[in-house]
Amino acid sequence: MSQSPAPPRRRRGNARGEQTRSVLLAAAVRSFADRGFHGTSTRDIALAAEMSPAVMYAHYATKEELLFELSIDGHRSVQALLETEVRRHTTTTDRLRAAAACFGQWHAEFHLQARVVQYELDALSEEHLAEVTVLRRAIQGRFGELIRNGVDEGSFQVADVEMTAMSLTSLGIDVARWYRSTGKWTPEQIGRHHGRLALRAVGVAG
Template sequence: MSQSPAPARRRRGNARGEQTRSVLLAAAVRAFADRGFHGTSTRDIALAADMSPAVMYAHYATKEDLLFELSLDGHRSVQVLLDAEVGRHASNTDRLRAAASCFGQWHAEFHTQARVVQYELNALTAEHLAEVTVLRRAIQGLFGDLIRAGVDEGVFQVADAEMTAMSLTSLGIDVARWYRPTGAWTPEQIGHHHGRLALRAVGVAD
């Protein structure tokens, strides 16, 4: 599994404008990951993108607008990927394993962006946070639906499906905090491990 983050709400414009926004988003990811949202200035982002602040302001009025678009991109990418991976399987066991596996692997492959969008949420405005929260709940809801389906089928054994879903998504999210490309495990190995953990959490021996 390898998939670049899917675009969120791209502004209409010419190809040059789209390229400029892509460069600004990439620069913002690096800056926010290195310094944190509050420790990063708009000038830092513009310099990292090798642009003037005036060019940046022509596309994004504030650095919070950049964080919001990054957050939408990240969460929508995960949502699209989960839907595709889960849809490839028929049994509830395979579907849950696939969901947990790709969720953990994504947070390793795109750990820099994931670290920003998962741990800088409080920097979003209330309106933007509410929109991102809808996506986060949908992702956790997918895990909850898979677990409840397995319980109804008599295959999974859990005391609380919602708490189990929250635990599994939290494990996947935390990968972005500790994963390093120079570490002992590849994203694929991490994904495989998370798939096995998910099945054990619902009482299935893999």
């Protein structure tokens, strides 16, 4: 199925170049999701974008560069969304619920991109993987911070803060693996469910 990647968190060049890159990124998402990174050629992506390989190479020298841009933009998008939702609330309980809800919902709404960037990490170059890993650790660390705040104030009962944070982010990430737009639940329903699960994980009735 067709799905555009999450809105990019960085801009490069003129409007025409940005439009071309957006088309290529959307084609890469579809191609990587259908065939996997290693099963997709640059020609496959160019054909999916209805462009010549020469046009693609003018913007991306390799398919790994496309994967990296999808990965970095996806992680930056979900991190920005996470911070926005956390800032909308004042209590630790509401903040954790909102964080888990938006994280799960994002992985459903952008499930093709999420599936690619979460499960094709090994295809990134060492340098690119290191850059993406910084963002992944920051996202998990934000969950850990929210949980730790609740524990410190006595609102949450958690034996291991780090493990709980990892469990909650892993739960959200896994949505991209099983979610289908033709399925039973909407991204919003999934998000609300994940918010309730997060509270139960820290000993609060959701």
